[in-house]
Amino acid sequence: MKKRVKRVFSIHHWLGLLAGLFLLISSVTGSVLVFHHDIDHAQFAGLSTLAVPATELKIDSSIARILKAYPGSDVRVPELPKGQDQALKYEIRSTEGRKWVFVHPTTGETLATVARADKRLVHTLLDLHYNLLSGTPGKIGVLLGGLSLIVLSITGLLLYRKSIWKVLAFRQRVSFKSRRSFFSSLHRVIGVWSLAFNLFISITGTWIAFTIVQSALSPVSVSTVEGNAPTMVSVDSVLKQISKDYPEFEINYLRFAGGTLSALGRLKSDPSYYGVTFSNLQVDLSSGQVKGVNFVKDKPWHERLLLVFKPLHFGDYAGLPVKLIYCFFGTMPGVLAVSGFLVWRLRNRKPQERIVRRRLPLTPGDALKPISN
Template sequence: MKKIKLLQYHSICSLIAGGFLILLGITGSILIFNEDIDQALFAPYQVNDTAEVLNLDSATAAVQKKYKNWNTRIIHFKKGESIVFNIRRPEQRMFVFVHPENGEILGAIDESTHLTKWLLKFHYSFHSGVIGRILVLIFGTLFLISLITGTLLYRKNIRKVLLFKIKLKPNKRRAFYSALHSYIGVWALLLNLILAITGVLLAYSVSVAGLKTPKEPEPPLVATSLDKVLSTIDREIPEFHPSYIRLASSKKAPIVINGSFEDDPFVYSIHYNKILVSNTTGDIEKVKKVSEQPLIYKANSMITPLHYGQFAGLIGKLVYCLIGMSGPVLSITGFIIWYKRKNTNHKNGLKPKL
């Protein structure tokens, strides 16, 4: 493909998606720290001076009694700490905090007013329903195309950039922004490709889900002891560490317990390891381990952790945050380069080209 064509495709994709990529990059960079932000925002609902106990049965009974016909997930359950429930209906979601010893409901937060969940919804839909989800998919795809065309377009400069052989010349603005664009693009290329590919895949699944008509939940009450279930898992599958519980969503559905196995690679999502438990008897019906599944299942389990850096420590999150902000900076510097090239062509009497 000729260089001029690559430049046109690169410019068109970047210009169309640029403004939206700035918004996606900023929100995505903040969401890297969503767990840390949630921990700070949840602090008022945390218990103090409580014995190292965990009474899931009392807590679950209290939540199901107060919030009937809500699909229920338990997202935090550690001894001596407030139990956090995430309850859902088609148009509403809430966090509910429960005392780990006596089952008293300590408070609730509507997700629509919660910072990280508001940002997450904006990140995948611009708060615009199905249309917003599809727009995010389109802009994410354009960003991926711009990365690929940019790599092909400037492939001969990659080595020079990595060796710092391209000089930044502040006194020559177009050359300065062009060099800055190259440095940021090359050094952030690998992680940006990962973010773009995983982002497109996530946007596609979110768009497909948005096209389906949600059903009103009719979950049954838990008819077994969750505390005994966790004890059984600890005894029979000691290498498994549960961290997320989905209560049965229908009378025939099982309780699903997600978590990690000790030999799991760090990029596997906990939500793809599943222990299915009977809602009535508490018996373990099935164990689904990511490492024993086909390659496509393993790949799917990596998409969300890779996109949001869920596996990363503080240093890794900072790297993700910086790379996440590279997209907006590339959009701005790319627009400046395009605008200055357009003005130069106009002054020289040349036909404007993207």
């Protein structure tokens, strides 16, 4: 092997061993998190489903009470009810954690609460995926892991570049001659087929991890709106006015902070990969006037590209077929980590096993024969 190839192989080899556990964790959690909305809905269907359908959505019937009950908290509506049988859900964020409050969309009556929504399955998987359950050090570790996957994808491309077309044409397949040849060929075949996806998911994920680390190292204080603000306008009236003035805008998410209502959503003409919450309108809660309009389509191309990295990374911007593709290929970094480790393990054990086999007697009678060198 040439020196350059040896150097590339050495980088791929040792970096893969060092980052292997991270790749396995991020691969498994990422594949599951493609269905994070579906998991949440299934887990809390009993709390979010109404026995009697609601007649209409009246946020005014509950918002003042919620703001008063949780002063100083970051109050959000993570999704508006999609059907008449679905409750209105508030998410209360504070230094103590997150709480969900389900209320009747029309009457505002509290139906159920989830005291520690930050301990639910999806949020735990998100924490594991984003920070390895280790806070800021874990976030930095995830960033380094994302960079590792980029380097591994590039070095893998350089090492297997002559095999790419053979693998894609099914002229090189998985070998079953031995355990080592099986895992080695499996590593090569999966690496080739998942190369483009691995590069795509690692680049988008690394950018997201960078923004998370940046926020963790330079936290911005979030101002909140108090529940006893006497000049707060009708939220329902504001939403109706938005629908009238911006008929193309679909509201999917509400946030109350600093005397401002942030209505997050998307334009009906937006491509699906723009996501459902990356365009927004900012409304002054004391006057009801729109003071900021931020649509993804109006941003420069480079800002637009960075904004869509998150929906593109998670794969939840489209229907079930796209989610299944993301879920399947999302497991590939984990499979590559395991197969690469086993190739290394079998290669390092083979010389020792050969010596042991040479010394072991083949039959009971052979044990009585003198050993000659």
